[in-house]
Amino acid sequence: MNKKTVVGYTCGAFDMFHVGHLNILRNAKSMCDHLIVSVSTDKLIKSKKNTNPIISFEHRIEIVRNIKYVDTVIPQNDLDKIKAHRKLKYDILFVGDDWYDDQKWSDYENELKSYGAKIIFFPYTEAISTTKIKNEISRR
Numbered sequence: 001m002n003k004k005t006v007v008g009y010t011c012g013a014f015d016m017f018h019v020g021h022l023n024i025l026r027n028a029k030s031m032c033d034h035l036i037v038s039v040s041t042d043k044l045i046k047s048k049k050n051t052n053p054i055i056s057f058e059h060r061i062e063i064v065r066n067i068k069y070v071d072t073v074i075p076q077n078d079l080d081k082i083k084a085h086r087k088l089k090y091d092i093l094f095v096g097d098d099w100y101d102d103q104k105w106s107d108y109e110n111e112l113k114s115y116g117a118k119i120i121f122f123p124y125t126e127a128i129s130t131t132k133i134k135n136e137i138s139r140r
C-alpha cells in the first residue's frame with residue numbers, strides 16, 4: 001500500500017530572514033513530505049502592518065525558495081488559511097505559537113479538522129523577530 005504524501009503549509013512575511021524563520025521551516029519540513037510556503041506580498045504587508053517591508057517581495061521569495069527545507073513557494077495575497085486549504089489541500093498548517101491564543105486560529109483549527117487537516121504550533125524562537133531587529137537597529 002502506498003503511503004500518502006503529507007503536505008505541509010506555512011506562511012509569513014519572512015522580512016529580514018532570521019533564525020526564527022529558519023527554525024520554523026526546518027521544524028515544518030521534519031513533519032511533512034512536501035512543504036509549501038507562502039510569502040506575503042508587499043501589498044499585503046502594507047495593508048496589514050501599515051508599513052512596507054525592508055526587503056522586497058522578489059528578494060524575500062527568492063530567499064525562501066532557496067531554503068533547503070522548502071519544496072514550493074507561492075505568493076500570499078490573502079491571509080485566509082481556509083481559502084489556502086481549498087486551493088492547496090494541505091494536511092498540516094504550521095505556525096509559531098505566538099498565534100496560539102488567537103481566536104481566529106482556534107476557528108481555523110475547528111474548520112480544518114472537518115476537512116481532515118490540522119494545525120501544529122511550534123515554539124516561537126525567542127529573542128529574535130523582524131520587529132526586534134528593526135528596533136535594535138533604531139536603538140543603535
Ligand code: CTP
Pocket residue numbers: 010011012013014015020021024094095096097098099122123124125126127128129130131132
Ligand atoms: N516565527 C517564529 N519565531 C520567530 C519569528 C517568527 O517561529 N522568532 C514564525 C512565525 O510564528 C510565523 C513565521 O515564523 O509562523 C513567519 O513569521 P513572520 O511574521 O514573517 O516573522 P516575524 O519575525 O515574527 O515578523 P514581525 O516581527 O514583523 O511580526
